[in-house]
Amino acid sequence: MTAPFRNGFTLIELLVALSIFALLAGAGVLLLGNSVSAQSGIKLRLDDMAALERMDGAMSADLGQAVSRISRTDTGTLAPAFFANPQGENAPVMQFVRTGRSNFSDAPRSSLQKIEYWVRQGRFERRTYDQVDGGAGGDPAALLEGVQSVALRFRDEKGEWLNVWTPQQPDLLPKAVEMVIARTGNPPLTLIFGVGPGPRSKATGTGAPGA
Template sequence: LGQAVPRISRTEAGTLAPAFWAHRDGEEQPVMQFVRGGWDNLGDLPRPSLQKVEYWVRQGRLERRGYAQIDGAAGDEPAALLDHVEEVTLRFRDVEGKWREDWTPGQPDLMPRAVEMVVKRTGEPPVTLRFLVAPGPKEAPLDDQEASNAAA
């Protein structure tokens, strides 16, 4: 998360995905997805230095899945990070310093300032992890028309 970049991507179906998004929809979608920089290319492969990554909770595992290409590619095989995972909950610190239970920005390239992840594993107390997110763009000010629509 410290290497996250405000890069909007495309899904395998070609639809646009925000720079950072998270879901609580069970095992059908990743709990978090973003694009990160700093992907070393020691083998000098024909790929970018950016990488789209997802975190999933499936079948009692926390998994990380990477993509060789950012836009429209299929993901690689997921890597299991933890097993015996019952639940993962996320909170997001916004640009105003407030913690939010969901991340639904009005601007697709905005990213949270920090992510809190609480992992509950079978037979163990919950573990709380907090990650700083790389700085992203500033929230664009609303023009007069958008401000009046938002107030309505």
């Protein structure tokens, strides 16, 4: 007697097929999620490295063209050629005057420019002044996020490193500045900048520009 012809799958076969499909689909979703997370992490790392490069370039250019120029604040008081105060948000981390300011519009102004660097609300900011003496500063530009603190050291003309910069002559500049930046979720970053004409900055520590 010929057995009846069966067309289709049994319930057990269908359940097994659906289980296998669910396992493959779950693995695919997990793989896709890991890929998206990895891409997001890589993008954040690249963005952070780009921000470090921009900060390093800005500070190298500014400090590399610093000049011995005593200036006046917006209240009229005298400011030394190089002022440094890494503690607190009520004063800039550094303030000095640089030369080499571009003048593409041929405006009747000097090539000198007063520069300030601040740490405020977790941001490392750069602020410029249109006038060296007595002018109001422009809007600050955020260079780096997640900054917890900044520590500075200064190299004098004798080659010694000082923790504070308070020279007897207010027009004296340090020969170099060492800056250690502590950032959230990152190891400390150490940067060394030459002040005035000289070599480009050097970076040390994990997370340094170009690392």
